[in-house]
Amino acid sequence: xxxxxxxxxxxxxxxxxxxxxxxxxxxxxxxxxxxxxxxxxxxxxxxxxxxxxxxxxxxxxxxxxxxxxxxxxxxxxxxxxxxxxxxxxxxxxxxxxxxxxxxxxxxxxxxxxxxxxxxxxxxxxxxxxxxxxxxxxxxxxxxxxxxxxxxxxxxxxxxxxxxxxxxxxxxxxxxxxxxxxxxxxxxxxxxxxxxxxxxxx
Amino acid sequence: xxxxxxxxxxxxxxxxxxxxxxxxxxxxxxxxxxxxxxxxxxxxxxxxxxxxxxxxxxxxxxxxxxxxxxxxxxxxxxxxxxxxxxxxxxxxxxxxxxxxxxxxxxxxxxxxxxxxxxxxxxxxxxxxxxxxxxxxxxxxxxxxxxxxxxxxxxxxxxxxxxxxxxxxxxxxxxxxxxxxxxxxxxxxxxxxxxxxxxxxx
Numbered sequence: 001x002x003x004x005x006x007x008x009x010x011x012x013x014x015x016x017x018x019x020x021x022x023x024x025x026x027x028x029x030x031x032x033x034x035x036x037x038x039x040x041x042x043x044x045x046x047x048x049x050x051x052x053x054x055x056x057x058x059x060x061x062x063x064x065x066x067x068x069x070x071x072x073x074x075x076x077x078x079x080x081x082x083x084x085x086x087x088x089x090x091x092x093x094x095x096x097x098x099x100x101x102x103x104x105x106x107x108x109x110x111x112x113x114x115x116x117x118x119x120x121x122x123x124x125x126x127x128x129x130x131x132x133x134x135x136x137x138x139x140x141x142x143x144x145x146x147x148x149x150x151x152x153x154x155x156x157x158x159x160x161x162x163x164x165x166x167x168x169x170x171x172x173x174x175x176x177x178x179x180x181x182x183x184x185x186x187x188x189x190x191x192x193x194x195x196x197x198x199x200x201x
Numbered sequence: 202x203x204x205x206x207x208x209x210x211x212x213x214x215x216x217x218x219x220x221x222x223x224x225x226x227x228x229x230x231x232x233x234x235x236x237x238x239x240x241x242x243x244x245x246x247x248x249x250x251x252x253x254x255x256x257x258x259x260x261x262x263x264x265x266x267x268x269x270x271x272x273x274x275x276x277x278x279x280x281x282x283x284x285x286x287x288x289x290x291x292x293x294x295x296x297x298x299x300x301x302x303x304x305x306x307x308x309x310x311x312x313x314x315x316x317x318x319x320x321x322x323x324x325x326x327x328x329x330x331x332x333x334x335x336x337x338x339x340x341x342x343x344x345x346x347x348x349x350x351x352x353x354x355x356x357x358x359x360x361x362x363x364x365x366x367x368x369x370x371x372x373x374x375x376x377x378x379x380x381x382x383x384x385x386x387x388x389x390x391x392x393x394x395x396x397x398x399x400x401x402x
Contacts, residue, residue, distance in 0.1 A: 024315065026315040109310065109311070110309075110312075113308055114226045114227040114229065126370055127374075151389075160370060161370060161386075162366055163362075163366060164362075164365065164370075165361060165366035166359075166366075168365055169327055169358065169362060169365075172314075172324045173324045184355070185362075188352075189359055192359075195397045196396045
């Protein structure tokens, strides 16, 4: 690798390489050697910035969190159920960026289920995500799109559940889940919430 | 480890140890050393049966598939939506066996997303599972529990999605998802399908 004056630029190249490796090869495949190969550099350069596998993993998870925070989001036509639909579409793999992000998050669950600190971080992420979804559900109730007695916590859990389960199915079978189908499934789920009788049997 | 005449018994002990390790420590934690420690044996014994990490992984996935095939299943009170509810309850982590099974499957996605053969196996598992769910959905349509025009494929995808997304939330936060809550959420999801107006807006 040619010498570079710019430490930040090199760090950015490294981050990009870490991201591509973990999106393609998962956390099992995230090794010094794979990152070095991805950027056509020596493993020595990688270990200079990331002295251990744990440091690589930490950095990949930081990148994933950063990308979630900075990604472009769908703009709902209205609050309430339209907002809920937009929030779900923000997460499903409708473009290459969201495919990569989901691959990284889903892959991280292997480590997170076994590591109490990572597991707690994932639990908190779920809490925050459900709270955001609940905001849309509460708006839908206020707008009369959902019945007054709707359990907003349960609807938020169900929406998060539907979303992540759709993500995993789509990641393993992209051909069966083109964007139009994903959008249709999301619209159908949200419409289904809105069209339920207030007093189901 | 004391000598044993019984090759099958030792193999069973090894399988149990592999299962416990992967359910607790994930596929990242599934190493010769961890399996040996789990059964208080030498790593030599483990490598005698499983010469590589890949062989350990393969065995853990075989065990997971076997356990899905042989697990006790919920008996529905009726076909149709009650059958769909029972099929979903078969998967959610309502007992320690299902917690372990789900931890292993969810953990396996890190490898499966990066390995074409494992990924294809996971894709086929989803196909088979959705086909089973679709059978219940078709029965529900035939019984008039769902509208005639319901897209049975979409409902099967949504049911699988809801189920797996509930699984992941529950695995990371068991305290927030005790059995009664899981059962209530599943019942709510299935009732919601049944109470939708035939022509949603």
